[in-house]
Amino acid sequence: MIYKKALSFIIRDLVLATSYKFEFFLRFFFMLFSILTFYFVSQLVGGAGTEYLEPYGGDYFSFVLIGIAFSGYLMTALRSFSESIRGEQMMGTLEAMLVTPTDTSAIVTLSSLWSFIFMSFRVLMYLVIGILLGVDMSNANVPAALLILILTIICFGSIGIISASFIMVLKRGDPINMFFMSTSELFGGVLFPISVLPEWLRTISYLLPITYSLSGMRHALLQGYSLSALAPEITALMVFSVVLVPLGLLSFKYAVKRAKMDGSLVQY
Amino acid sequence: MRYTIETHDLTKRFAIQKGFADFLRHPFRKDEMSAVYDVNLNVKSGELFGILGPNGAGKTTLIKMLCTLILPSVGTAHVNGYDISKNGGNVRRSIGFVTSDERSFYWRLTGRHNLRFFAALHNYYSDDAEERIDELLSLVGMEDRGDDKFLSYSAGMKQRMAIARGLLNDPAVLFMDEPTRTLDPGAAQNVRTFVKEHITGDGGKTVFLSTHHLPEAEELCDRIAIINEGRIVVVGTLDELKAGLDKPDPGLGDVFMHYTGKEFERGTAPNHGYQGRKGMMGGGRHGGMRF
Ligand SMILES: Nc1ncnc2c1ncn2[C@@H]1O[C@H](COP(=O)(O)OP(=O)(O)OP(=O)(O)O)[C@@H](O)[C@H]1O
Ligand SMILES: [Mg+2]
Numbered sequence: 132m133i134y135k136k137a138l139s140f141i142i143r144d145l146v147l148a149t150s151y152k153f154e155f156f157l158r159f160f161f162m163l164f165s166i167l168t169f170y171f172v173s174q175l176v177g178g179a180g181t182e183y184l185e186p187y188g189g190d191y192f193s194f195v196l197i198g199i200a201f202s203g204y205l206m207t208a209l210r211s212f213s214e215s216i217r218g219e220q221m222m223g224t225l226e227a228m229l230v231t232p233t234d235t236s237a238i239v240t241l242s243s244l245w246s247f248i249f250m251s252f253r254v255l256m257y258l259v260i261g262i263l264l265g266v267d268m269s270n271a272n273v274p275a276a277l278l279i280l281i282l283t284i285i286c287f288g289s290i291g292i293i294s295a296s297f298i299m300v301l302k303r304g305d306p307i308n309m310f311f312m313s314t315s316e317l318f319g320g321v322l323f324p325i326s327v328l329p330e331w332l333r334t335i336s337y338l339l340p341i342t343y344s345l346s347g348m349r350h351a352l353l354q355g356y357s358l359s360a361l362a363p364e365i366t367a368l369m370v371f372s373v374v375l376v377p378l379g380l381l382s383f384k385y386a387v388k389r390a391k392m393d394g395s396l397v398q399y
Numbered sequence: 400m401r402y403t404i405e406t407h408d409l410t411k412r413f414a415i416q417k418g419f420a421d422f423l424r425h426p427f428r429k430d431e432m433s434a435v436y437d438v439n440l441n442v443k444s445g446e447l448f449g450i451l452g453p454n455g456a457g458k459t460t461l462i463k464m465l466c467t468l469i470l471p472s473v474g475t476a477h478v479n480g481y482d483i484s485k486n487g488g489n490v491r492r493s494i495g496f497v498t499s500d501e502r503s504f505y506w507r508l509t510g511r512h513n514l515r516f517f518a519a520l521h522n523y524y525s526d527d528a529e530e531r532i533d534e535l536l537s538l539v540g541m542e543d544r545g546d547d548k549f550l551s552y553s554a555g556m557k558q559r560m561a562i563a564r565g566l567l568n569d570p571a572v573l574f575m576d577e578p579t580r581t582l583d584p585g586a587a588q589n590v591r592t593f594v595k596e597h598i599t600g601d602g603g604k605t606v607f608l609s610t611h612h613l614p615e616a617e618e619l620c621d622r623i624a625i626i627n628e629g630r631i632v633v634v635g636t637l638d639e640l641k642a643g644l645d646k647p648d649p650g651l652g653d654v655f656m657h658y659t660g661k662e663f664e665r666g667t668a669p670n671h672g673y674q675g676r677k678g679m680m681g682g683g684r685h686g687g688m689r690f
């Protein structure tokens with residue numbers, strides 16, 4: 132039953148997204164530009180960072196391609212939950228949804244499903260274009276990469292739900308979003324390996340799930356690490372999931388309750 | 400449970416939003432206002448129960464509490480035997496809620512898409528849902544327009560879709576918050592006739608409806624509760640309400656005057672600027688609808 136419900140959310144969002152046909156098309160088109168930018172940056176960098184890049188195969192373009200592709204899931208998570216909940220709250224559709232027997236956790240989770248599917252298409256396109264531009268993924272351990280992907284989505288999704296809870300109560304100015312948006316690029320190893328950072332700054336990196344996602348993803352896709360070689364990253368992501376999933380769902384339940392106390396399920 | 404809807408001392412207090420200066424002067428003082436105060440009502444099965452009051456009287460707050468969308472501050476209520484605070488899931492399974500808020504639909508989807516989505520939230524899928532949706536579209540006279548986008552509908556058609564949505568799960572109780580607010584007189588009359596004939600009449604449902612329109616309450620309701628500044632001032636059938644008055648052939652306006660000492664129209668409580676979108680919806684433009 133839950134998959135049928137999930138499907139109806141996806142259909143709703145797909146129809147809504149394609150009803151803005153032009154934007155839909157543009158989003159795909161402009162995606163190509165950022166990849167090309169980094170392609171040329173990597174031409175410039177050449178072999179300069181090899182020392183730092185060695186653990187990931189040594190090539191900067193491959194490194195950064197995985198970084199921007201998969202960090203997109205974090206951006207999607209931080210944006211989609213809070214935007215969809217806030218949007219529905221302003222439109223008045225949130226109330227119409229909450230007057231049905233469907234659980235609030237199901238509602239918040241499913242309302243971002245489409246964004247993650249769209250993001251996955253994007254990542255797939257990134258990877259295909261990367262391969263066309265010479266990235267070597269012939270050794271990739273695809274099952275391991277998928278496992279890391281699932282854990283990544285679970286962790287990032289929970290962070291997104293916590294952020295949406297703040298938005299629901301505070302309406303704007305949510306600290307979770309600001310924290311992850313501002314720290315992830317710098318400390319998460321998106322554009323450069325964290326080994327470049329001074330050691331005391333690197334401790335922050337180890338507190339962010341994105342660090343383990345990206346490092347695991349690179350090892351799995353570029354170097355074809357086995358599951359056992361990926362154990363540190365996988366374990367870290369599992370620990371984050373065990374903490375973040377209940378935290379996310381509880382905080383959203385609490386946020387809905389607060390909104391029902393304040394009478395602010397519909398507000399703008 | 401003898402009654403379909405039962406409330407005991409149901410009360411809702413809202414914090415009054417303070418300005419920044421106020422906040423600096425008294426940072427810990429919390430100002431509250433009672434939007435709904437000590438409401439005790441019993442509604443029988445199959446009854447068409449109306450709650451009549453001026454703007455800001457607390458009608459929407461009361462209905463939303465009964466629909467589990469707002470939590471009460473004090474008091475309890477049971478709907479279909481389920482406690483609204485402790486057993487919200489079962490309450491929601493057994494009720495429908497119709498707002499006059501046109502925005503509670505996805506405007507860029509068709510009417511049918513909208514209903515399909517909300518049917519899924521009620522756990523109706525595929526063929527079951529499709530059958531139900533066809534039935535409801537023809538019940539509200541929208542079978543020809545179901546596949547048009549919601550944004551192309553007139554106010555009357557939007558309201559019909561809202562009613563169709565409220566009936567998706569075949570609820571025992573239908574809550575309707577000012578269902579005719581955005582409609583012109585003709586369309587409003589059609590909604591009233593529809594509710595009377597198809598929802599309570601052969602639909603056999605209990606309807607709990609709010610209105611600030613005196614003739615609507617008179618025409619439609621088996622029993623009427625008059626609400627003013629959050630308090631129920633009197634409950635009864637139209638005849639019972641009028642019986643208390645010594646004026647010959649009194650109307651509901653006179654009843655309101657008798658119990659509150661105020662003219663109905665001027666009885667408006669200060670509205671804290673909350674529902675700012677009233678009056679924007681020119682329902683009057685859409686004449687000629689069957690609703
Ligand atoms: N979320 C809220 N926070 C603070 N005050 C609120 C809130 N919702 C309603 N109120 C206040 O509670 C009172 C009752 O509001 P309510 O919306 O229930 O009235 P109503 O009878 O439905 O009025 P109308 O005919 O205008 O729809 C009003 O004074 C309103 O300003
Ligand atoms: Mg109201």
